[in-house]
Amino acid sequence: xxxxxxxxxxxxxxxxxxxxxxxxxxxxxxxxxxxxxxxxxxxxxxxxxxxxxxxxxxxxxxxxxxxxxxxxxxxxxxxxxxxxxxxxxxxxxxxxxxxxxxxxxxxxxxxxxxxxxxxxxxxxxxxxxxxxxxxxxxxxxxxxxxxxxxxxxxxxxxxxxxxxxxxxxxxxxxxxxxxxxxxxxxxxxxxxxxxxxxxxxxxxxxxxxxxxxxxxxxxxxxxxxxxxxxxxxxxxxxxxxxxxxxxxxxxxxxxxxxxxxxxxxxxxxxxxxxxxxxxxxxxxxxxxxxxxxxxxxxxxxxxxxxxxxxxxxxxxxxxxxxxxxxxxxxxxxxxxxxxxxxxxxxxxxxxxxxxxxxxxxxxxxxxx
Amino acid sequence: xxxxxxxxxxxxxxxxxxxxxxxxxxxxxxxxxxxxxxxxxxxxxxxxxxxxxxxxxxxxxxxxxxxxxxxxxxxxxxxxxxxxxxxxxxxxxxxxxxxxxxxxxxxxxxxxxxxxxxxxxxxxxxxxxxxxxxxxxxxxxxxxxxxxxxxxxxxxxxxxxxxxxxxxxxxxxxxxxxxxxxxxxxxxxxxxxxxxxxxxxxxxxxxxxxxxxxxxxxxxxxxxxxxxxxxxxxxxxxxxxxxxxxxxxxxxxxxxxxxxxxxxxxxxxxxxxxxxxxxxxxxxxxxxxxxxxxxxxxxxxxxxxxxxxxxxxxxxxxxxxxxxxxxxxxxxxxxxxxxxxxxxxxxxxxxxxxxxxxxxxxxxxxxx
Numbered sequence: 085x086x087x088x089x090x091x092x093x094x095x096x097x098x099x100x101x102x103x104x105x106x107x108x109x110x111x112x113x114x115x116x117x118x119x120x121x122x123x124x125x126x127x128x129x130x131x132x133x134x135x136x137x138x139x140x141x142x143x144x145x146x147x148x149x150x151x152x153x154x155x156x157x158x159x160x161x162x163x164x165x166x167x168x169x170x171x172x173x174x175x176x177x178x179x180x181x182x183x184x185x186x187x188x189x190x191x192x193x194x195x196x197x198x199x200x201x202x203x204x205x206x207x208x209x210x211x212x213x214x215x216x217x218x219x220x221x222x223x224x225x226x227x228x229x230x231x232x233x234x235x236x237x238x239x240x241x242x243x244x245x246x247x248x249x250x251x252x253x254x255x256x257x258x259x260x261x262x263x264x265x266x267x268x269x270x271x272x273x274x275x276x277x278x279x280x281x282x283x284x285x286x287x288x289x290x291x292x293x294x295x296x297x298x299x300x301x302x303x304x305x306x307x308x309x310x311x312x313x314x315x316x317x318x319x320x321x322x323x324x325x326x327x328x329x330x331x332x333x334x335x336x337x338x339x340x341x342x343x344x345x346x347x348x349x350x351x352x353x354x355x356x357x358x359x360x361x362x363x364x365x366x367x368x369x370x371x372x373x374x375x376x377x378x379x380x381x382x383x384x385x386x387x388x389x390x391x392x393x394x395x396x397x398x399x400x401x402x403x404x405x406x407x408x409x410x411x412x413x414x415x416x417x418x419x420x421x422x423x424x425x426x427x428x429x430x431x432x433x434x435x436x437x438x439x440x441x442x443x444x445x446x447x448x449x450x451x452x
Numbered sequence: 453x454x455x456x457x458x459x460x461x462x463x464x465x466x467x468x469x470x471x472x473x474x475x476x477x478x479x480x481x482x483x484x485x486x487x488x489x490x491x492x493x494x495x496x497x498x499x500x501x502x503x504x505x506x507x508x509x510x511x512x513x514x515x516x517x518x519x520x521x522x523x524x525x526x527x528x529x530x531x532x533x534x535x536x537x538x539x540x541x542x543x544x545x546x547x548x549x550x551x552x553x554x555x556x557x558x559x560x561x562x563x564x565x566x567x568x569x570x571x572x573x574x575x576x577x578x579x580x581x582x583x584x585x586x587x588x589x590x591x592x593x594x595x596x597x598x599x600x601x602x603x604x605x606x607x608x609x610x611x612x613x614x615x616x617x618x619x620x621x622x623x624x625x626x627x628x629x630x631x632x633x634x635x636x637x638x639x640x641x642x643x644x645x646x647x648x649x650x651x652x653x654x655x656x657x658x659x660x661x662x663x664x665x666x667x668x669x670x671x672x673x674x675x676x677x678x679x680x681x682x683x684x685x686x687x688x689x690x691x692x693x694x695x696x697x698x699x700x701x702x703x704x705x706x707x708x709x710x711x712x713x714x715x716x717x718x719x720x721x722x723x724x725x726x727x728x729x730x731x732x733x734x735x736x737x738x739x740x741x742x743x744x745x746x747x748x749x750x751x752x753x754x755x756x757x758x759x760x761x762x763x764x765x766x767x768x769x770x771x772x773x774x775x776x777x778x779x780x781x782x783x784x785x786x787x788x789x790x791x792x793x794x795x796x797x798x799x800x801x802x803x804x805x806x807x808x809x810x811x812x813x814x815x816x817x818x819x820x
Binding site: 089090091092123142143144162163164165166167168171186187188190191194213215216247336337338339340341344348350353354355357358359360391392393394396411412413424425428429431450451452 | 457458459460491510511512530531532533534535536539554555556558559562581583584615704705706707708709712716718721722723725726727728759760761762764779780781792793796797799818819820
């Protein structure tokens with residue numbers, strides 16, 4: 085029983101430290117740098133544990149906060165909206181090596197036309213059709229963007245996000261996804277170089293491909309973020325084990341509906357998020373997998389549905405599990421589908437040490 | 453074009469004021485009090501517009517903040533976890549008439565055993581099988597809870613939430629749901645009174661049933677929250693029109709994928725939430741309906757998918773719509789599926805006046 089008002093976000097520090105060390109060691113072995121993505125953690129205390137000066141962010145609010153906390157080399161890895169150029173320049177004026185990304189000539193021209201020292205820009209490459217980016221085959225577009233990056237902008241390289249690695253579980257699929265990610269972005273870099281343009285940085289990244297990559301020839305850095313915390317989506321993909329997930333939501337039992345096979349807790353979507361990332365996986369974990377307060381999972385016991393401040397715990401159909409005996413007031417922990425989404429719902433981490441006791445509170449920020 | 457960094461939450465003040473006045477007038481006509489649910493707004497500025505001293509909240513953090521802002525009579529409408537009794541007593545010690553709810557003997561006994569002046573307690577009644585509460589048929593349980601409320605607790609009445617009203621669109625369905633909600637909670641009140649227990653408060657509430665109720669005999673108050681802002685779920689249910697939705701997310705175009713029929717914007721699930729409340733309705737609005745920056749909706753143009761900071765705008769299949777012509781940097785507004793969920797992702801409202809100009813920033817709080 086933790087003396088913490090529920091719902092609350094727990095962060096298992098020993099697991100976090102092991103997860104941070106594991107991917108670092110793996111990429112060290114491949115001879116490639118890691119540029120951790122801080123969008124999952126949004127915590128300067130986690131940045132301190134990660135120990136990186138070169139990081140990735142998903143918002144300029146992150147760039148501002150992590151720059152103030154000691155990061156010196158920051159990649160803002162969401163296509164730049166032109167109205168944000170002023171903030172980018174303000175951060176760079178503080179001596180931070182902030183770079184941005186674009187995937188179109190209009191955004192490149194907007195940065196080029198802005199007044200001030202050149203802002204480093206990477207061209208976003210689409211290697212799997214999931215989201216943004218220029219296909220490596222569209223050489224004329226790549227070169228047009230590269231040539232537009234002059235004046236207030238400077239072409240610094242290419243980057244891609246292998247989000248397609250989330251579509252299929254298993255190491256073989258992720259090895260293939262990593263090679264597709266590598267080959268695509270390296271081809272784009274070579275196309276730019278063939279046109280006489282510079283391309284010193286070749287950046288890839290997703291947690292599944294970062295773990296699976298066997299060969300990163302031509303790549304200069306890997307970005308990943310979820311690997312620090314882990315979650316049920318990563319476990320369902322086979323990237324980590326459930327016992328490596330460092331993040332959970334502490335909740336209290338507030339009632340039972342024995343006629344329906346439900347236990348009600350005080351963690352709804354405000355605490356867990358509405359993310360249903362495991363819905364398409366082999367094991368649908370609902371809104372999260374339920375554990376005892378000490379973190380031991382009850383396999384097959386999930387949060388079946390959520391309202392704003394209510395979670396309904398039930399047995400996953402077909403799991404053969406039975407509901408644990410829990411009294412009103414008992415605490416449980418809920419492992420998240422998606423660490424980024426669940427963490428976003430909270431403004432602090434309650435840090436749990438090796439002995440299972442709460443040892444610190446780390447602030448967490450949001451916003452843009 | 454708003455001079456606001458995107459993504460950002462916009463609140464249309466004239467629509468908000470009309471929505472607040474409309475439900476108030478309707479319930480005045482039925483002779484029943486309205487106890488607005490502030491869980492959607494979480495803003496003391498909105499409380500000021502609502503002008504109520506008697507409110508409903510979903511967290512003790514709301515109770516604390518709204519008490520500090522002038523609310524004097526607060527119902528905390530989520531089953532009480534016993535570890536929260538101390539905070540309830542601390543709020544009451546400030547002279548606030550804070551009442552709580554329970555649906556089981558264990559929680560009732562925990563409050564009764566706590567030391568201090570009696571805390572007013574409502575028994576939660578289940579009138580549609582959606583969530584928590586005691587069925588009105590379970591008279592022995594109702595009476596057992598009522599009798600347990602002594603010592604540090606005092607039975608004050610019954611309450612229910614007609615969440616089943618969200619299952620079916622149309623006024624006829626909501627009129628029936630409202631009558632089911634009314635009849636169930638009044639039956640529970642009568643069962644308690646027949647056992648010689650007091651039951652002065654009989655509280656019902658959901659936005660669809662609050663609008664639909666034709667007869668509220670035996671009910672002393674109605675709770676509703678989403679009615680202030682409105683959202684696509686309410687519009688899909690036929691409770692409000694799309695042109696009455698007061699909340700939207702301002703986003704900027706960051707790129708195009710013309711090969712895929714996509715426009716990319718800088719509003720992902722951190723700004724819109726992962727709520728897919730219209731997925732089961734006749735018109736699935738994806739992660740939100742897209743409007744021009746002035747708020748004019750493009751029917752059939754939706755946010756088809758979201759990542760953390762990316763939204764992908766596309767035409768809704770079968771809608772016959774075409775994508776609007778938008779340039780990189782253009783702003784759009786996105787109407788939310790679920791106002792509560794989208795608002796939760798933000799820490800401030802950018803308030804838009806009758807002339808469409810941004811006129812104020814109102815802080816919004818979260819947490820528990």
